[in-house]
Amino acid sequence: MKILVLNGGSSTLKASLREAGDDSPGRPPAPLWEAAAEWGRTSGVARLRARRAGEAYIENELPIASPTDAILPVIRAVWSGPSAVLGSPGEIAAVGHRIVHGGKACREAARVTPEVKEQIRACIEFAPEHNQLELEAIEAAESILGPAVPQVAVFDTAFHSTLPLPAKVYPVPYEWYEQGVARYGFHGTSHQYASRRAAQILGRDPAGFRVVTCHLGNGASLAAVLDGKCVDTTMGFTPLEGLMMGTRSGSIDPAIPIYLVRNRGYGADELDRALNKESGLKGVSGISGDMREIVAAAAEGNERARLAFEIYAYRLVREIGGMAASLGGIDALAFTAGIGENCPPLRRIACERLAFLGIALDRQKNRAPEMDTDIAAPESRVRVLVIHAEEDWEIAHECRRVITAAL
């Protein structure tokens, strides 16, 4: 079953075509085709790139009046243009959409209906940069593929809908919770995949298996997973809470913004920009939000880059400890996404500081691990895994599950 996956962000729309078959354990097959459009805030131009499996990207520029204009060209590139991989749109069996925010109502992936679209629309106020474009992607796909091709919404928040109330409800006036202020959690599709894959790699039944998944990319979050269900996570009402990230602060004293408003004349937009775009690794180092550049600058003796790395590691260790406590113990720690997969010194420092939990790393294996392997030392009580992030695959997998369940 060929499934087109669409993943809209604040400045990109990524797409891939996946062949989703029966559930077979093991690494997912590579995408048949991938494309992405990227746009700046003001330039009026999007860069579109697309490639067939195993080939180089072919790039071109598109004039766009708004990001919406980039959606149809990305979808059409599957069957037309130099990187086309399908003979006609009729070969697409379904479209799986990543939707960042599903709110309280959307607790699992769902076939798109007018009601589901309404719910996605109702959550635009919680995730304005994402849900709006994602809704437009659904409408564009409907318009070009017609009503016979099923569309499935896969929510980043859904995997966290099992959070127990003490993890979900903030200790603030209860009316805020009733009005929708709650811990929703994000990166759910990645945590769901990584936790299932961790059990698979270790040959464990998910029942009784306690794993902390560490999604460390530009955004970063942890999930505590027991019996295949999420019981705690670090991101909250928005993706700003929790770990230090590339350009996001993660958790800070909530009185800091109040102080800045009262005494430094900050407004909501300035605070939003400062905490989301000018903080984290970038804010502390003054160099970059990209971990590769931080590691390189720290190695050259740059003190602020070193401090940025140290804060990142310190907060990671502290939050993993919190997740392990929420699980009442830990059987496995799984690292995934750009930094999780590719930053051996961070994994080493985190595991050394967590030795008190029974974690012992095989330092040799940690240096250049194969993806989807166990890099713990034989005597380690806790297994340590490096798992290649496969959000698009998980979206295709969920999409197929929803469609076949309805047959």
Ligand code: ADP
């Ligand atoms: P996104 O959240 O946008 O999907 P990724 O999962 O691609 O992001 O992760 C991007 C992050 O991964 C960046 O901070 C990048 O520096 C980091 N990264 C990628 N390769 C390496 C590496 N070899 N060493 C350290 N960090 C890396």
